[in-house]
Amino acid sequence: MENNNKDSEVSVDVIFQLRLYIAGQSPNSIKAFENLIMICDEHLKGRYDVEIIDLIQNPSLAKEDQILAIPTLVRKLPEPLRKIIGNLSNKERVLDGLNLKSRNSCK
Amino acid sequence: MNAEPDKNHSITPLLKTLSGIKGLDDITYGGLPKERPTLVCGGAGTGKTLFGLEFLVRGAVHFNEPGVCLSFEESEIELTKNVASLGFDLEKLKDEKKLIIDQIIIEKNEIEETGEYNLDGLFIRIGLSIDSIGAKRVLIDTMESLFSSFNNEFILRSEIRRLFRWLKKKGVTAVITAEPGEKTFTRYGLEEYISDCVIMLDNQVTEQVATRRLRIVKYRGSKHGTNEYPFLIGKDGISIFPITSVGLEYEVSSEKISSGVPRLDALLGGQGYYRESSILISGTAGTGKSSLAAYFAAETAKRGEKTLYLAFEESQSQIIRNMRSIGLDLEQWVKKGLLEFKIVRPTSYNLELHLAIMYEAIREFKPKSVIIDPLSSLLPISNQLQVRLMIMRIIDFLKMNHITTFLTNLVHSSGSSLEETEIAISSLIDTWLLVKVIELNGECNRLMYILKSRGMAHSNQVREFIITDEGIDLVDVYIGPGVVLTGAARINQEAEDKVASLVCQHDIERKKRELERKRQELEMQIYVMRSQYTAEEEELNLSIQDQGTILSKREKMAQYRKADRTS
Numbered sequence: 093m094e095n096n097n098k099d100s101e102v103s104v105d106v107i108f109q110l111r112l113y114i115a116g117q118s119p120n121s122i123k124a125f126e127n128l129i130m131i132c133d134e135h136l137k138g139r140y141d142v143e144i145i146d147l148i149q150n151p152s153l154a155k156e157d158q159i160l161a162i163p164t165l166v167r168k169l170p171e172p173l174r175k176i177i178g179n180l181s182n183k184e185r186v187l188d189g190l191n192l193k194s195r196n197s198c199k
Numbered sequence: 200m201n202a203e204p205d206k207n208h209s210i211t212p213l214l215k216t217l218s219g220i221k222g223l224d225d226i227t228y229g230g231l232p233k234e235r236p237t238l239v240c241g242g243a244g245t246g247k248t249l250f251g252l253e254f255l256v257r258g259a260v261h262f263n264e265p266g267v268c269l270s271f272e273e274s275e276i277e278l279t280k281n282v283a284s285l286g287f288d289l290e291k292l293k294d295e296k297k298l299i300i301d302q303i304i305i306e307k308n309e310i311e312e313t314g315e316y317n318l319d320g321l322f323i324r325i326g327l328s329i330d331s332i333g334a335k336r337v338l339i340d341t342m343e344s345l346f347s348s349f350n351n352e353f354i355l356r357s358e359i360r361r362l363f364r365w366l367k368k369k370g371v372t373a374v375i376t377a378e379p380g381e382k383t384f385t386r387y388g389l390e391e392y393i394s395d396c397v398i399m400l401d402n403q404v405t406e407q408v409a410t411r412r413l414r415i416v417k418y419r420g421s422k423h424g425t426n427e428y429p430f431l432i433g434k435d436g437i438s439i440f441p442i443t444s445v446g447l448e449y450e451v452s453s454e455k456i457s458s459g460v461p462r463l464d465a466l467l468g469g470q471g472y473y474r475e476s477s478i479l480i481s482g483t484a485g486t487g488k489s490s491l492a493a494y495f496a497a498e499t500a501k502r503g504e505k506t507l508y509l510a511f512e513e514s515q516s517q518i519i520r521n522m523r524s525i526g527l528d529l530e531q532w533v534k535k536g537l538l539e540f541k542i543v544r545p546t547s548y549n550l551e552l553h554l555a556i557m558y559e560a561i562r563e564f565k566p567k568s569v570i571i572d573p574l575s576s577l578l579p580i581s582n583q584l585q586v587r588l589m590i591m592r593i594i595d596f597l598k599m600n601h602i603t604t605f606l607t608n609l610v611h612s613s614g615s616s617l618e619e620t621e622i623a624i625s626s627l628i629d630t631w632l633l634v635k636v637i638e639l640n641g642e643c644n645r646l647m648y649i650l651k652s653r654g655m656a657h658s659n660q661v662r663e664f665i666i667t668d669e670g671i672d673l674v675d676v677y678i679g680p681g682v683v684l685t686g687a688a689r690i691n692q693e694a695e696d697k698v699a700s701l702v703c704q705h706d707i708e709r710k711k712r713e714l715e716r717k718r719q720e721l722e723m724q725i726y727v728m729r730s731q732y733t734a735e736e737e738e739l740n741l742s743i744q745d746q747g748t749i750l751s752k753r754e755k756m757a758q759y760r761k762a763d764r765t766s
Binding site for chain 2: 113115118120123124127147148151152154155158159160161162163164172173174175176177178179180181182185186188189
């Protein structure tokens with residue numbers, strides 16, 4: 093978890109570049125989007141950028157970005173790349189996946 | 200389990216897709232179930248991936264069915280390299296849009312799971328590949344990698360089930376590979392979801408030699424060979440050897456071909472062996488098995504037909520030299536391309552490679568006859584059953600290709616093992632000659648007889664088998680009262696007989712002469728006696744004459760004296 097701490101220190105004033113991969117308007121995709129916006133507004137207000145990618149419209153991206161599960165949230169920046177799959181219903185796990193949890197708990 | 204009734208079977212017969220893998224389509228009676236997934240399971244290194252790739256390559260090359268390979272383990276470059284040695288040019292197929300290789304990389308440590316999800320990403324990805332080249336075949340290698348990538352097994356299982364249904368709907372014939380589990384065919388019980396066809400591959404090592412095997416565990420709605428079939432990965436992919444399960448359906452020839460030894464032909468009903476039959480010569484060391492094989496090879500060459508000579512113990516030059524010493528020039532046939540030697544050390548390969556090498560050599564050289572000398576060399580490299588199966592496969596393969604098989608077999612001098620080793624294969628042999636060495640009066644002589652010869656009136660006589668520097672020949676043995684004599688004993692006996700008859704003849708002649716002499720003596724005696732008789736007779740006549748003269752003189756005197764007749 094050493095890496096975790098370093099990671100979070102660096103991330104204080106970087107912009108989070110996030111991508112949410114979905115496949116059409118499935119209930120899980122909608123839920124994931126809602127959950128994501130909620131979490132980001134709470135923890136990353138003003139320093140995040142979410143891009144929604146619908147694989148049904150851009151199927152080739154499934155291969156390029158190695159996406160199997162839908163929905164998948166990818167943290168492109170800051171490095172390293174992280175993936176969180178599922179409808180993001182568990183907030184703690186999402187924060188953990190984005191490496192935001194430790195900083196949060198420091199506060 | 201293969202007997203599971205399939206209610207739909209009678210209504211819509213199961214459609215099959217030729218896999219193109221050598222031998223597989225024979226044992227499955229037509230290939231894999233069309234537009235359905237087939238599960239191929241086997242441990243590491245059993246050839247699952249190759250099986251799947253060959254399925255794709257054959258489809259693309261021979262049946263115009265493009266394929267998609269989803270690889271969870273190896274990269275495109277690795278796969279391309281690995282199968283290049285088998286003559287599969289994946290690059291070319293890719294350029295021709297007949298093949299797509301898609302490597303799926305899952306970095307487990309990058310992934311966090313929270314909440315529900317599905318594998319739509321995977322579906323979209325496969326779907327895109329299939330649609331972009333109009334694929335009819337799909338390989339997923341190895342599906343079970345998903346289980347180590349995702350934590351939610353419940354979701355995963357339902358997604359896998361959905362995937363197979365979806366593949367069927369897509370109309371692709373799929374091969375799914377999986378690792379075997381302890382109690383189940385696959386580690387994660389994938390066979391639950393694939394009910395149509397399950398194939399097991401394994402690689403058993405016995406006595407340090409590995410043999411690959413394939414078995415069709417189940418094939419719903421279709422008959423299939425149920426044996427374990429050995430298969431090999433040779434120069435051009437997988438070869439499965441379909442054996443007797445395919446049936447003894449080859450056409451047989453009634454043409455006879457000479458053995459190269461006229462007296463042997465005579466023993467075999469006049470004209471020699473049947474063409475395309477299997478001939479076994481067995482005998483202990485030094486009984487001339489190889490010589491008989493060489494004669495057969497030379498005879499085949501004289502007819503202008505090719506012979507492949509697979510030797511396990513001697514080198515080509517050694518065989519040629521040895522045969523020259525008995526007056527047979529094999530080199531001329533080698534030069535004319537009618538005889539080819541393939542020298543292999545029995546222990547250098549395992550059985551499957553031996554098969555592959557033979558198969559390869561036969562395919563390239565296209566011989567009319569194949570000699571395997573000696574078959575027994577293969578025995579130590581595997582157990583008897585496996586060797587037997589292999590021999591069965593060889594003989595069947597050769598028969599189906601209309602090739603005459605000539606095998607030699609070395610047996611140990613102890614009598615019992617002679618039968619044992621051969622019982623295993625005797626049923627496969629059409630003509631079986633036995634050469635035995637018998638020891639008598641301090642010398643060893645070879646005896647040959649025909650143990651069996653299917654479909655011909657053959658002699659039941661034992662012949663002495665002689666090898667001289669002018670060649671080999673069979674001679675009648677001396678059959679005396681209660682003994683069979685060979686070699687010097689035979690020659691000795693023959694000489695004795697000759698002497699005896701000479702003596703007898705002399706005796707007669709002597710007696711003849713004696714009789715003649717007696718006759719001559721007798722004749723002499725008769726002559727002498729007759730002479731005596733004649734002499735006496737003459738004397739008597741003279742006396743009679745004298746007396747007459749005297750009497751007449753007296754009468755005259757009386758007349759003169761006018762004497763009274765006193766009478």
